[in-house]
Each structure stands twice: as structure tokens, then as C-alpha cells.
Amino acid sequence: MFQTIDKLAVEQLKYALAGVEDNVWSLFAEDGPMRMYTRQIEDEGGLPVDPLKATHSVEGVTALEFxxxxxxxxxxxxxDHTLEAMSVVEHISPDSVVLHQKHKTVWPAAPRESLFVSHIRRVDEHKRDGAHDLYIVCNRDVQRADVPLGSSSSVRVGLTVSMICETIVKDPHLHRKLTRDDVKCNIIYVSQVHPGGWVPTAALRHVYKKEYPKFLRTFTEFVKKNVKEKPVSI
Structure with missing residues (x-):
């Protein structure tokens, strides 16, 4: 399992840090510093499996905190307000875990679940000039005989999702304790989801173009609210 996770982290880091070429990616959402891009791709059965890439910048938060x-x-x-239930299947190590999630059903689609390994690591060897650090969290679907589908009508989602985060210390020569005003984090989020069973293509694309920006805004506000009164963790 370690080799699989390690390979995933390396692949996803390279993919996330690659540029957003104008002729390949199209911008579909913009909100302050947040930009969201997508490409329209369908699998052999015609199901939409559009990859998504987002860039964002958040003041007053470090990469480690985010x-x-x-x-x-x-x-x-x-x-995550799309979840109906979530459980930890296995703690593989302090930086790797297997999670099982049940998602809220959106009519007329079948109930959906996701089973995936999640891994976090610090990857300073890939950080950019001027960055204090660099972290990645990567998630990929797995199959396990000990985690059956919740019902005969449920569908298991395929997914590869990664978040990459760097801390910028605005004045790296400070000789005092850092405050929230001294830091910000830059975020790259990449996602490709296979819906599993049938879904109406146009409706799915309409939903994700609304839900992905909402997710990143909601999560950002959640983090900022939780770290606001705490000392900077870096």
C-alpha cells in the first residue's frame, strides 16, 4: 500500500503544479482570488469525467492549518455538506487513512458512496522560491471486500482528488512571533470524479459548476473561523 500511496502523491503533485494552458482548460468560475477551470472529457460509455483545477489564495492561514x-x-x-455519513475504515499510518463516505442523493441519480485512501505529506523539496513550505493531501478510490455497498441501488464513485498548499510568510526576516497578518496560503485543488452509474450529463455539469466553487468557499470560511483565535501553526 505504501508504494501505491507514494506513487499517487508524486503523480498528483506533478499534475497539480503543471500550468493551466488556455487551449486545454476553460475558466468557469471566478470569485476574488479563486479561479476554477475544467476540461470536458467523457469516458467510453459517454459519462462525463471532467477534470477540475482550482487556484485560490487565503489570507491569515498557513498551509499546515488549511x-x-x-x-x-x-x-x-x-x-462537507454533500455528506450523509462518513466513517474511518482503517488508520494505515499517521499520514494515511481509508475513509468511507455516503453522499446525499440528488434525484434522479442513484445513491452514491465513495471509498478512498487519503494521504498527507510535506513536500518542501518541490516548493517554489519565496514559499515557506509545501503540503499535499491526495485521495484516490480503492476497493475492499470488507466494505460492501450500503444498498443494492447504491453506486460507488471513482475519484482522484488532491489539494496542494504553500505558506507565504510576507516578511521572512521577522524576528518575532508570527501573527495572522504575516501569513497567507496559496492553494491548488485538482479533482477528477467518475460518477459510477448513469447520470444526466448536462445536469451533472451544471451541478458541479455550482457546487465546486461553493465547496471551496465554504471550506475556506470553515478554516478561517476555526483558526481565528488560535496562534499561528506553521
């Missing part, structure tokens, strides 16, 4: 709330399963039900 990633802590994204990775830690204890918080998922508090910020």
Missing part, C-alpha cells in the same frame, strides 16, 4: 482541516476525518461532516 491541510489539517481538509485531511482530518473528524471535521469532514462539519464542512
Amino acid at each position: 491541510m489539517h482541516y481538509f485531511y482530518d476525518a473528524r471535521y469532514k461532516m462539519l464542512w
Whole structure:
């Protein structure tokens, strides 16, 4: 399992840090510093599996803090409003876990579940000039015989999702304790989801173009609210 996770982290880091070419990616959402891009791709059966890429910048938060709330399963039900239920299947190691999620059903689609491994690591060897650090969280679907579908009508979603985050310390020569005003984090989020069973293509694309920006805004506000009164963790 370690080799699989390690390969996933390396692949996703390279993919996330690659540029957004104008002729390949199209911008579909813009809100302050947040930009969201997509490409229209369908699988062999005609199901939409559009990859998504988002860039964002958040003042007053470090990469470690942002990633802590994204990775830690204890918080998922508090910020991910698409979830009906979530459970930890296995703690593989301090930086890797297998999660099982049941998603709220959106008519007329079948109930959907996701089963995936989630991994977090610090990857400073890939950080850009001027960045204090660089972290990645990557998630990919897995199959396990000990986690059956919740019902005969349920569908298991395929997914590859990664979030990459760097901290910028605005004045790296400060010789005092950092405050929220001294830091910001830059975020790259990449996602490709296979819906599993049938879904109406146009409706799915309409939903994700509305829901992805909503997710990133909601999660950002959740993190900012939770770190506001706490000392900077870096």
C-alpha cells in the first residue's frame, strides 16, 4: 500500500503544479482570488469525467492549518455538506487513512458512496522560491471486500482528488512571533470524479459548476473561523 500511496502523491503533485494552458482548460468560475477551470472529457460509455483545477489564495492561514482541516476525518461532516455519513475504515499510518463516505442523493441519480485512501505529506523539496513550505493531501478510490455497498441501488464513485498548499510568510526576516497578518496560503485543488452509474450529463455539469466553487468557499470560511483565535501553526 505504501508504494501505491507514494506513487499517487508524486503523480498528483506533478499534475497539480503543471500550468493551466488556455487551449486545454476553460475558466468557469471566478470569485476574488479563486479561479476554477475544467476540461470536458467523457469516458467510453459517454459519462462525463471532467477534470477540475482550482487556484485560490487565503489570507491569515498557513498551509499546515488549511491541510489539517481538509485531511482530518473528524471535521469532514462539519464542512462537507454533500455528506450523509462518513466513517474511518482503517488508520494505515499517521499520514494515511481509508475513509468511507455516503453522499446525499440528488434525484434522479442513484445513491452514491465513495471509498478512498487519503494521504498527507510535506513536500518542501518541490516548493517554489519565496514559499515557506509545501503540503499535499491526495485521495484516490480503492476497493475492499470488507466494505460492501450500503444498498443494492447504491453506486460507488471513482475519484482522484488532491489539494496542494504553500505558506507565504510576507516578511521572512521577522524576528518575532508570527501573527495572522504575516501569513497567507496559496492553494491548488485538482479533482477528477467518475460518477459510477448513469447520470444526466448536462445536469451533472451544471451541478458541479455550482457546487465546486461553493465547496471551496465554504471550506475556506470553515478554516478561517476555526483558526481565528488560535496562534499561528506553521
